[in-house]
Amino acid sequence: MTAETLCVGTEILLGNIINTNAAYLATQYAKLGIASYYQTVVGDNAQRIRECVSQALGRSDLLVVSGGLGPTQDDITKEVVAELLGRKLNVDETSAKRIKLYFDRRGKKMSSNNIRQALIPEDARIIDNNNGLAPGVLINLSAKEAAQFGKSADNAPMILLLPGPPEELTAMWEAEVAGILQKYTGQVIYSAMVKICGRAESEVAELLDDLIRSEGDVSVAPYAKTGEVHVRVTARAEDEKDAKKLVKPVIKEIKNRLGDSVFTTHEETSLEQSVVELLLANGLTVTTAESCTGGLIAGRLINVPGVSEIFKSGYITYSNKAKRKIIGVKRKSLEKYGAVSAQVVREMAEGVAAYTKSDVAVAVSGIAGPDGGTAEKPVGLVYIAVSVCGQVTVKDYHFSGNRAKVRESSVASALILMRQCILEYYSRLTFGDNENE
């Protein structure tokens, strides 16, 4: 079964609102094992809506239309669809009563437009809206209607009309639509996510090239976030058990090839969460000393519920004086090497770890721009130091992009370096400090 989404609304075409409905519906199709190849947005224009609906009915089994069910003259989705199929629109008495009741309860007068929201194409299934006035509509096309779009009777498509407001659409989907559609799909799609940090997308793509190209039952697709690459592994099968069985060895293979760069195989786990879990698992407390990132590393760590057990305090030491006074960076080091240097960032990490008696400390100092760069120390140069139980690692980075991008990259890199240093610390403890290991 294939589905496609048509979002109706001039406000989306004008960029006034971001189309979150399309993303929501996409995840719901995936959950139901319904493939989806197209999403379209069109304005409140009868001719263009008709054109898009016709095209979609010709190429997909299910067309989900969101928007255009409201009370204004702009809202014409039902009218266009009914006309296209040659079905009459009748007032649904239950929906009409519901709408009237809504206005009565609020002591407001119902406008004549609102009754349009109770108009339903004949022979359609009505889907209640518990969060708004416009009911949803499901239409199974007849053999004759299907033929109009080049489809046979066995293959007759369906149209589902849903309201545009996201909270109404999602509530309706969860309450009724998901259950209705489940009956139509015989198959299940199962997908899992492998999240990788500290590797470029191109590097991951090369290492997984054969898996990505493979046209078997399991598909592998990487995509990049700042500092991370997420690889989605998807399989289709008759039931979830079989689909999982297909996905499992591929996940294992990816983990084998990418080793410690894989920080989680859980969809919901963020990079900061994997770092916090690593700290918690080893009973390590943590602190931060930030210059150009100005609190954003701490901000991400504190995203994680339960972090209070290991994170007590953090420091934004933006000025040289703050670096000296609060976390004990040496005046001499600042003078000799400058605030953005390997030496200073090392002293920041050591100092803040000592001051707060934390097991792990991360420190960042860099030139985020747009000003402050020199030939020797250009904008984008960032030093990060991580101390794990007294062992300090310092790395320099050269980020591109504007101030926000440099800072975002610095935060991601700091989290990645923390994770790497903690893992290395424990692997040394286990295997001995052998460079050839």
Added chain:
Amino acid sequence: MTAETLCVGTEILLGNIINTNAAYLATQYAKLGIASYYQTVVGDNAQRIRECVSQALGRSDLLVVSGGLGPTQDDITKEVVAELLGRKLNVDETSAKRIKLYFDRRGKKMSSNNIRQALIPEDARIIDNNNGLAPGVLINLSAKEAAQFGKSADNAPMILLLPGPPEELTAMWEAEVAGILQKYTGQVIYSAMVKICGRAESEVAELLDDLIRSEGDVSVAPYAKTGEVHVRVTARAEDEKDAKKLVKPVIKEIKNRLGDSVFTTHEETSLEQSVVELLLANGLTVTTAESCTGGLIAGRLINVPGVSEIFKSGYITYSNKAKRKIIGVKRKSLEKYGAVSAQVVREMAEGVAAYTKSDVAVAVSGIAGPDGGTAEKPVGLVYIAVSVCGQVTVKDYHFSGNRAKVRESSVASALILMRQCILEYYSRLTFGDNENE
């Protein structure tokens, strides 16, 4: 001139990412006076990309394609477009050098895939990417190519290929694309932005109702962000001077109605920037003491270039001990009122201002959830204190949503309260501390 957007990427169809590019491009078309009737999303599939490109070229003057310019096997946009038009793909030496340099600088090996990013269809215009490796491409279709899509030579469409990562796409648009397209549109659209903080969207909409409904030459459209409402005022005219003349009195009227709630009429000015400018203008230094926001307020202040003049250090005092030891919150207050209380947040602001000798201090303590809420102090309860030259204001807030949302609302509210307290401090100095003023 009409434009349409085609976003290529299976990750959008799977709902893994929300399609913000389509919304961004939509606002940019509007700015240039270009009408747009369709947005489409399609996966990384050659046949379907070809189908969508062909359809769009037949009905629009400009097709903007985002995504599919990356280094992986999934990235096939250029190949499909070149094949469809019958143009060769050649390696652009400048782009190739740029890519090589990128890897050299980082001491990394360039994968063979990366060179694909330098492939450009012949006779196309290259648009530099200063934030990533994939250059953009602009193709003016020849008469023969146009005929293929039912278009005459006078009416030959253009294709613009842009990278998928939003920061690359937007930077490229601003640096080069907007300028190129402006030449093709005869009309000028001028739009200005009024940014408002501390008022609900419904309140703003009600105060500006007549302006929003007006169908004159100037359109007024509000939309909401966390803690802010942005009102876009747009006019279309034959030249910029005339358009500006139409916009100016409307901006003035909005400022009259909304008073101090307007924090800027500059498109690019963020809330944190308006706060930092207010601090700089009054020669005030600033510091932060954050609990549940964990560094994010400082993080936003440090977004602003030049903040180093007034921001020396900030503190994340997540534990009670950190609140006592670092910024001098009284043990008795923590015991009697709890860490999330008006008294404690007041002491945090006073303490951190005194400790750092700052003129302005902001402190936050709240329950971001998901755990830690009680009947008396539910999740979403947040106290914010602002001290301006020793005068402390404390407010309590009740936010809804998950942990991330509560924290985001807290950060915005802290910035708004800072701004308000500074303005009030100086208006008191000017007008005397008269409650009836």
